[in-house]
Amino acid sequence: MMVLTSKAGILNKTHESGFTLFELIVVVAMLGIVLGLTIPSINFSDPERDMDTVVxxxxxxxxxxxxxxxxxxxxxxxxxxxxxxxxxxxxxMQQLGKSALPTTVTISRVIVDEKNQRTLLFTPKGVTQPATVEIKSQSGIRTLFIKPIQGVSY
Structure with a gap:
C-alpha cells in the first residue's frame, strides 16, 4: 500500500463536492436581476399611514x-x-424649513379666517389665526383644525 504524503501531511485524493466561485456569482447575479425587476412594481405605501404622517x-x-x-x-x-x-x-422672506409630503397625500384646501388661502401667520406671541386644513389621499379626506394657541386637532 502506497500513501502519498506532502509536507503538511497525508494527501487525500477524494474529490469534495461544492460550488465554484463562478457558479455562486452567476446565481447571485440572476437573483439580483429578478429582484431588481420585481421590487419597483411593489407599492410599499399605505395611504392611511401616509395620512398619519402628514398630520x-x-x-x-x-x-x-x-x-x-x-x-x-x-x-x-x-x-x-x-x-x-x-x-x-x-x-x-428667508426660508427656515421645508417638509415634503408623501406622494400619495396632498393638502387640498386651507381656510384661514374663512378665506381660502395657504399661509398661516404666527405673531411674535406665538398666536395664529384659526384655520381648517383639508388633506386628501386615496383612502379619503381628513380635516384638521389649527387653533390659535392649542395646536392641531382633527
Whole structure:
C-alpha cells in the first residue's frame, strides 16, 4: 500500500463536492436581476399611514412655527402648499424649513379666517389665526383644525 504524503501531511485524493466561485456569482447575479425587476412594481405605501404622517408633520410644523415666533419675537409664516410645508421668516422672506409630503397625500384646501388661502401667520406671541386644513389621499379626506394657541386637532 502506497500513501502519498506532502509536507503538511497525508494527501487525500477524494474529490469534495461544492460550488465554484463562478457558479455562486452567476446565481447571485440572476437573483439580483429578478429582484431588481420585481421590487419597483411593489407599492410599499399605505395611504392611511401616509395620512398619519402628514398630520404629524403639520402638527410639528405648527409647533415649530409657534416656538420660533416666540423665541425670536418676530412674525413667521407657515405656507401649506399641496406637496410641501414651508416655514418662512416674514421679514426677509428667508426660508427656515421645508417638509415634503408623501406622494400619495396632498393638502387640498386651507381656510384661514374663512378665506381660502395657504399661509398661516404666527405673531411674535406665538398666536395664529384659526384655520381648517383639508388633506386628501386615496383612502379619503381628513380635516384638521389649527387653533390659535392649542395646536392641531382633527
Amino acid at each position: 404629524r408633520r403639520l402638527a410639528g410644523a405648527v409647533s415649530e412655527a409657534r416656538s420660533r415666533a416666540l423665541l425670536k419675537r418676530e412674525p413667521l409664516e407657515l405656507h401649506l402648499e399641496p406637496r410641501h410645508i414651508f416655514l418662512v421668516q416674514r421679514n426677509g
